[in-house]
Amino acid sequence: MFNYYFGLAVRSLKRNIVLTVLMIAAVGVGIGASMTTLTVFRAMDSDPIPQKSRQLFAAQIDNWGPDNKSIAPGDEEHFQPQISYIDAVGLMNAKAAHRQSAMYKTGAALTPANADVLPFQVQIRATYTDFFSMFQTPFLVGGPWSADDDRNHTDVAVITQKLNDKVFGGGNSVGKSINLDNHEFRIVGVLGLWDPTPQFYDLNTDQYGEGAEVYVPFTRAIDGQMPGWGNNNCSGDPGQPGWEGRLRSECVWLQFWAELPTAADVAAYRAFLNNYASEQQRVGRFHWPAHTRIRDVREWLVYQHAVSNEVRILVLVSFSFLLVCLLNAMGLMLAKIMGRAGDIGVRRALGASRRAIFSQCLIEAGVVGLAGGLLGLGLTALGLMGLRSLLSEEASRLTHFSPLDISIAVILAVLATTLAGLYPTWRAAQVQPAWQLKAQ
Amino acid sequence: MLKMTHLSKAYRTEVVETYALRDFSIHVREGEFVAVTGPSGSGKTTFLTIAGLLEEFSGGEYQLDGANVRGLNDNQRSKLRNEKIGFIFQAFNLIADLNVQDNIDVPLRYRGFNGAERRRRIQEALGRVGLSARSRHYPAELSGGQQQRVAIARALAGSPRLLLADEPTGNLDTQMARGVLDLLEELHRDGATIVMVTHDPELAVRAQREVHIVDGQVVDLAAQPRLVATANAGT
Numbered sequence: 001m002f003n004y005y006f007g008l009a010v011r012s013l014k015r016n017i018v019l020t021v022l023m024i025a026a027v028g029v030g031i032g033a034s035m036t037t038l039t040v041f042r043a044m045d046s047d048p049i050p051q052k053s054r055q056l057f058a059a060q061i062d063n064w065g066p067d068n069k070s071i072a073p074g075d076e077e078h079f080q081p082q083i084s085y086i087d088a089v090g091l092m093n094a095k096a097a098h099r100q101s102a103m104y105k106t107g108a109a110l111t112p113a114n115a116d117v118l119p120f121q122v123q124i125r126a127t128y129t130d131f132f133s134m135f136q137t138p139f140l141v142g143g144p145w146s147a148d149d150d151r152n153h154t155d156v157a158v159i160t161q162k163l164n165d166k167v168f169g170g171g172n173s174v175g176k177s178i179n180l181d182n183h184e185f186r187i188v189g190v191l192g193l194w195d196p197t198p199q200f201y202d203l204n205t206d207q208y209g210e211g212a213e214v215y216v217p218f219t220r221a222i223d224g225q226m227p228g229w230g231n232n233n234c235s236g237d238p239g240q241p242g243w244e245g246r247l248r249s250e251c252v253w254l255q256f257w258a259e260l261p262t263a264a265d266v267a268a269y270r271a272f273l274n275n276y277a278s279e280q281q282r283v284g285r286f287h288w289p290a291h292t293r294i295r296d297v298r299e300w301l302v303y304q305h306a307v308s309n310e311v312r313i314l315v316l317v318s319f320s321f322l323l324v325c326l327l328n329a330m331g332l333m334l335a336k337i338m339g340r341a342g343d344i345g346v347r348r349a350l351g352a353s354r355r356a357i358f359s360q361c362l363i364e365a366g367v368v369g370l371a372g373g374l375l376g377l378g379l380t381a382l383g384l385m386g387l388r389s390l391l392s393e394e395a396s397r398l399t400h401f402s403p404l405d406i407s408i409a410v411i412l413a414v415l416a417t418t419l420a421g422l423y424p425t426w427r428a429a430q431v432q433p434a435w436q437l438k439a440q
Numbered sequence: 441m442l443k444m445t446h447l448s449k450a451y452r453t454e455v456v457e458t459y460a461l462r463d464f465s466i467h468v469r470e471g472e473f474v475a476v477t478g479p480s481g482s483g484k485t486t487f488l489t490i491a492g493l494l495e496e497f498s499g500g501e502y503q504l505d506g507a508n509v510r511g512l513n514d515n516q517r518s519k520l521r522n523e524k525i526g527f528i529f530q531a532f533n534l535i536a537d538l539n540v541q542d543n544i545d546v547p548l549r550y551r552g553f554n555g556a557e558r559r560r561r562i563q564e565a566l567g568r569v570g571l572s573a574r575s576r577h578y579p580a581e582l583s584g585g586q587q588q589r590v591a592i593a594r595a596l597a598g599s600p601r602l603l604l605a606d607e608p609t610g611n612l613d614t615q616m617a618r619g620v621l622d623l624l625e626e627l628h629r630d631g632a633t634i635v636m637v638t639h640d641p642e643l644a645v646r647a648q649r650e651v652h653i654v655d656g657q658v659v660d661l662a663a664q665p666r667l668v669a670t671a672n673a674g675t
Contacts (some may be wrong), residue, residue: 353518
C-alpha cells in the first residue's frame with residue numbers, strides 16, 4: 001500500500017499547488033536555517049579523534065599561583081591552557097606516560113631547491129616523535145623521526161602531502177632536504193591527509209586552520225631558537241630578555257599531551273603531576289600547594305570553549321525557528337487535510353480503516369517533508385555559501401557540508417514534518433464518515 | 441442478510457437526548473430489493489449509516505450476513521464494510537482528483553486484491569454499467585447519470601453481498617434517474633440484495649418491498665394507510 005499512498009500523496013499535493021508550495025517552503029526555510037547553523041556547530045563540536053579522545057590528555061600545571069591576576073575572568077580553576085618550558089622539559093624527562101609530547105607552533109621561510117620557486121613561509125610544529133603515534137597521523141611515505149633524533153636534536157622533518165606536492169611535485173621526497181631559514185632538514189616522512197577539526201592539540205590560535213606544513217623535533221627547534229607563533233603569556237616578571245630568558249621564565253607558551261590508555265594510567269599520571277608540582281613547591285619554585293589538572297580531548301574542547309556560547313545560542317534560535325516553521329506547516333497541513341474530509345469520509349465508507357487513513361495522510365506529510373528537505377538542502381548550501389563569504393578563510397572550513405550533513409538534513413526534514421503532521425493526520429483519521437456523507 | 445432487532449440510536453448532548461431510531465426492527469433477506477421510505481428527519485439516513493457500519497448504534501442487535509456487528513472494532517468494521525457492503529450515494533461521492541478507474545479501484549485497494557485482479561474487476565464493473573470507454577475520464581468530465589453509474593460500478597466491483605443506496609436518483613433528472621433505476625433492477629434480477637433509501641414514492645414502488653419509517657420506527661404500511669398518504673403528500 002505504500003506505493004499507493006505515495007501516489008495519492010503526490011496527486012493530493014498537485015491538487016492545491018499554492019498550499020503545497022507554502023508547506024514545502026515553510027519546511028525548507030526552517031531546515032535551511034537550522035542546518036546552516038547545525039553544520040557549523042557540528043564541525044566545531046565534533047570529536048577530532050574519536051578513536052582515542054578518551055586516552056589523550058592535555059596537562060596543566062599552575063605555575064603562577066592563586067594570587068595571580070592574569071587569569072582569564074571566570075576561570076575559577078586558575079589554570080593557563082599552556083605550560084612553561086621548564087615544566088615541559090620536566091614532564092618530558094619524567095616519561096611518566098605511555099607516550100608524551102611537548103609542542104609549540106612556529107614557522108620559517110622555506111627556500112625550495114628549484115630556484116624558479118620563490119621562498120615562502122611555512123607553519124611548523126615543533127614536537128616529539130610520540131606526536132605521530134599518539135595522534136595516529138597517517139604517513140604516505142616514510143615515517144616519524146626516531147627518539148634518538150629527539151635526543152640528538154637532529155635536522156629532520158616530516159612534511160605534509162600538500163607541501164610535498166608543492167615543493168617536490170608529489171614525488172617521494174623522503175631522504176631529500178628542505179631549507180628552513182637557511183638550515184637544511186632531511187625529510188623522513190610525508191603525511192597523508194590528517195585534518196583534525198578543531199586542532200584540539202593547540203587551540204590557542206588558528207584552531208580551525210589548516211595546521212602545520214612541517215614538523216620538526218622540539219629539541220631542534222629550541223636549539224634553533226625557532227620563535228613561537230602561538231600565544232605567549234607571562235605573569236608579572238617576564239624574566240630576562242632573549243631566548244634563554246624565555247626558556248627560564250614562567251611564561252606559558254607550550255602545549256603538552258600525554259597518552260594514558262587505561263584508568264590506572266590516568267590515576268597514576270594524575271598522582272605523578274601532583275608529585276611533580278609538590279616537588280616544585282619543595283624546591284621553592286611554587287609557593288602554593290600542588291595544583292594540576294589533566295583533561296581528555298572532549299573535556300579539553302569544552303574547557304577551551306571550542307564551541308562558543310554564541311554558536312550554541314544560534315543553534316537554539318535556528319531550531320526554534322524550525323519549530324515555528326513546522327507549526328506553520330502543521331497549520332497548512334491541517335487546513336489541507338480537513339478540506340478533504342469529504343474524500344476521507346468516502347474512503348472510510350469504501351472500507352478504509354482509521355489506520356489506513358492515518359497511514360495515507362502521514363505518508364503525505366512525509367512527502368512534504370522530503371520535498372522540504374530537498375529545498376532545505378539548497379537553502380543550506382546558499383546559507384553556507386553566504387557564511388563563507390563573511391568568515392575568514394580559516395573559519396570557512398567549518399562550512400563544509402558533508403554527505404552525513406545531507407542525510408541529517410533530509411532525515412530531519414522528513415521526521416520533523418511527519419511529527420508535525422501527526423496532529424492533522426490524527427484529525428483526519430477521526431473523520432466520521434457518516435457525518436461527512438450526511439453533510440453531502 | 442440484514443437483521444436489526446429493537447435497535448436504537450440516540451444522539452446525546454449535555455442537556456438533551458434525541459432518538460434517531462427507537463425500537464427499530466427490520467429484516468432484509470438475501471436477494472431482496474427493499475425501499476426504505478419516510479419523511480425528512482424520520483431516521484432513514486441514520487438507518488442506512490448504521491446498516492453500512494459507518495455509525496455505531498446505542499442499543500439492540502444488528503446482524504449482517506449472519507454476523508453480529510456489536511462490539512466490533514474499527515478495523516473489523518472497516519473490513520466487513522469493504523467486503524460485504526457497496527454504497528451508492530445521492531451525491532455520487534466520487535473522488536474528484538481520481539479518474540473513473542481509480543475511483544473504482546479505491547475499495548479494491550483496501551481489499552488487498554493484486555493488480556491483475558483489480559484491473560479485471562474494474563473492467564467488469566465498467567462493462568456492467570456501460571462506461572468501459574470512460575475509464576480515463578475524471579468525474580468532472582461526466583454527466584450526473586454517468587457519475588452515478590461510476591459510483592454503482594465502484595459499489596459493485598468488490599462483489600458485495602449488500603448494496604446500500606441513499607437517494608440514488610436524488611441528484612438526477614428524470615431520464616437519468618430512470619436509467620440508474622433500470623440498472624439497479626437489473627442488478628437485483630441478477631441476485632443482488634439492495635436496500636434503497638428514498639423519499640420518492642415512485643421510486644419506492646419499483647422495489648419488491650417498502651419499509652416506512654416515521655420518527656425512527658418502522659411503520660406497518662397496511663395498517664396505517666393514512667400515515668403513508670400523509671408522508672407521500674409531503675414529498
